[in-house]
Amino acid sequence: MRYRTVIVDDHPIVISGIAGLLTDLNNIEIVKKFESGIALLDYIEDHHVDLILMDIFLPVINGVDLCKTIKQKHPKIVIIGMSSQSERSLVMQFIQNGGNGYILKNASFDEFKDCIYKAIDGEIVFSEEVKTIISQPLSEDLERIPALSRRERDIALLLSQGKSTQEIADDLFLSFLTVQTHRRNILQKYKMKNVAELIAFLLKNNMMN
Amino acid sequence: MRYRTVIVDDHPIVISGIAGLLTDLNNIEIVKKFESGIALLDYIEDHHVDLILMDIFLPVINGVDLCKTIKQKHPKIVIIGMSSQSERSLVMQFIQNGGNGYILKNASFDEFKDCIYKAIDGEIVFSEEVKTIISQPLSEDLERIPALSRRERDIALLLSQGKSTQEIADDLFLSFLTVQTHRRNILQKYKMKNVAELIAFLLKNNMMN
DNA sequence: CTTCTTTTACCTGATATCAGGTAAAAAAAA
DNA sequence: TTTTTTTTACCTGATATCAGGTAAAAGAAG
Structure with a gap:
C-alpha cells in the first residue's frame, strides 16, 4: 500500500526539500503540496489522504487549529507537525489537538523516515530534539x-x-x-x-x- | 545488557501482577518493588536503576511530582507512568515532567512489552487506550x-x-x-x-x- | 538552640471588578 | 436582502482586589 501524502508549508523551498527526502521512500506518495491551510481543507474534502506533514507556523490559520479541524472530520488521517524552532507548550497543544507526531525541521533524514513510519503505524512520535524540549524544562525553567x-x-x-x-x-x-x-x-x-x-x-x- | 527495573505501586497485588508479566522478558531485571515514592527516592540515591514503572496515584507524593524529582537528579532513568483510569491532562503533565511513557493498567502483555522496549530505546510511548484519550476530546469536549x-x-x-x-x-x-x-x-x-x-x-x- | 520560612492575623485607602441595565453601528450568515 | 452575531459604547452601585504597612505564633532547617 502506498500512503497518499500531502505537505503543507508556506516556504516553497522547504516543501521541495521535504518532498526530495520523501521520494526515496517507496510507499510514500506525495500527491499534493500546499502553501496554506485553507487550500488543504478544501482538498481533503474531495480527495483521499493518508498522511499530512504540516508546518506549524502558517499564515491565516495556524497548524494547531488546522490539525484540530482536520481531525474532527477525518480522524484517520495521520498528521505530523513540523517547525524550525519550537517550544514545549506548542508541541503539547498540537498533540492534544490530535497530532500524531512532531518533528523539528533540522532532523536527519533517518529521523524523518523513522518518525513517519512509526506514525503511520499508530504511534505518537517526536524527533530527538523535540523529546529533549518537552522534558528538559526541568533543568532550566522549573529550578529557578x-x-x-x-x-x-x-x-x-x-x-x-x-x-x-x-x-x-x-x-x-x-x-x-x-x-x-x-x-x-x-x-x-x-x-x-x-x-x-x-x-x-x-x-x-x-x-x- | 539487563535493565535494572523498579516497580512502584501502592497495591501489592498490582506489583506482583506486573512483576509476573515482566519476568518473562529476559533483559528486564526487577531489582526492587516499592509501595511509596519516598522509599524509592531513598533507594535510587544508592543504587543503579535503569527503568521505573510507577503508579500515578500514590499516597503522600503523587506520580507526577515523583517523576519530576527523579528526573532532575537522574535524567537517564526511563520512567513509565501507569494508572487504572486516566484523563488527558494528567498524561500530558506526566510527560511534561520528564515521563517517557504512559500505560493504562488494562493494557495487554504485548502492549506492556512493546512500550517498555520502545521507551528503553528512547521513544516516548503510550498504550493504545492512552493514545485515544489524549486525542479524542475533539469530539466531546470541544464541540459543545x-x-x-x-x-x-x-x-x-x-x-x-x-x-x-x-x-x-x-x-x-x-x-x-x-x-x-x-x-x-x-x-x-x-x-x-x-x-x-x-x-x-x-x-x-x-x-x- | 538558633535561624529562616511559613502560616496566621490585622488596618487602611485607592482602584478595579462584577452585575444589572440599554443600544446602535458593523460585520457575517442565512 | 433580511436576520443574527459581533463589536462598539454608555451609566450606576455594590463588592472585591491590590498595595502599603506591621507582627506574632508555629514549623522546618541549620
Whole structure:
C-alpha cells in the first residue's frame, strides 16, 4: 500500500526539500503540496489522504487549529507537525489537538523516515530534539522558579476555581485577612500584577494540581 | 545488557501482577518493588536503576511530582507512568515532567512489552487506550463549548497577561466601557465567576493562543 | 538552640471588578 | 436582502482586589 501524502508549508523551498527526502521512500506518495491551510481543507474534502506533514507556523490559520479541524472530520488521517524552532507548550497543544507526531525541521533524514513510519503505524512520535524540549524544562525553567508553599497552593487552586477571598477563607477556615495576605505574597513572589496573570503563569508552568 | 527495573505501586497485588508479566522478558531485571515514592527516592540515591514503572496515584507524593524529582537528579532513568483510569491532562503533565511513557493498567502483555522496549530505546510511548484519550476530546469536549469571537480572544489574551480593563482599552484603542462589556460577555458565555476562573478554563481547554 | 520560612492575623485607602441595565453601528450568515 | 452575531459604547452601585504597612505564633532547617 502506498500512503497518499500531502505537505503543507508556506516556504516553497522547504516543501521541495521535504518532498526530495520523501521520494526515496517507496510507499510514500506525495500527491499534493500546499502553501496554506485553507487550500488543504478544501482538498481533503474531495480527495483521499493518508498522511499530512504540516508546518506549524502558517499564515491565516495556524497548524494547531488546522490539525484540530482536520481531525474532527477525518480522524484517520495521520498528521505530523513540523517547525524550525519550537517550544514545549506548542508541541503539547498540537498533540492534544490530535497530532500524531512532531518533528523539528533540522532532523536527519533517518529521523524523518523513522518518525513517519512509526506514525503511520499508530504511534505518537517526536524527533530527538523535540523529546529533549518537552522534558528538559526541568533543568532550566522549573529550578529557578520558587515553589508555592502548601498553603499557597491551596489558595491558588481555589482562586483558579473562581472563589473570592471570603469564600476561600470560609473553605479553609481562615480569616479573610489571612487569605488576603497569602494572595498578596503569591503575587509578589512571582511578580504578577493580578490573579488572572498568576493563574495563567501557574498553569503554563505546571505548578497547580 | 539487563535493565535494572523498579516497580512502584501502592497495591501489592498490582506489583506482583506486573512483576509476573515482566519476568518473562529476559533483559528486564526487577531489582526492587516499592509501595511509596519516598522509599524509592531513598533507594535510587544508592543504587543503579535503569527503568521505573510507577503508579500515578500514590499516597503522600503523587506520580507526577515523583517523576519530576527523579528526573532532575537522574535524567537517564526511563520512567513509565501507569494508572487504572486516566484523563488527558494528567498524561500530558506526566510527560511534561520528564515521563517517557504512559500505560493504562488494562493494557495487554504485548502492549506492556512493546512500550517498555520502545521507551528503553528512547521513544516516548503510550498504550493504545492512552493514545485515544489524549486525542479524542475533539469530539466531546470541544464541540459543545462555544468559541470565543476574535475580539473576545484578544481581550482574554490580554487579561491572561495581567492587564487591567483600562490597559486593554488602551492597547486595542477601544473605550474602557467596551472592554468592560466584552469581558462581561465572555464571563457570562462560559458561566465563570471572575477572570481568574475564566483564564483557568480557557487554558485547560486550549482556547487561548 | 538558633535561624529562616511559613502560616496566621490585622488596618487602611485607592482602584478595579462584577452585575444589572440599554443600544446602535458593523460585520457575517442565512 | 433580511436576520443574527459581533463589536462598539454608555451609566450606576455594590463588592472585591491590590498595595502599603506591621507582627506574632508555629514549623522546618541549620
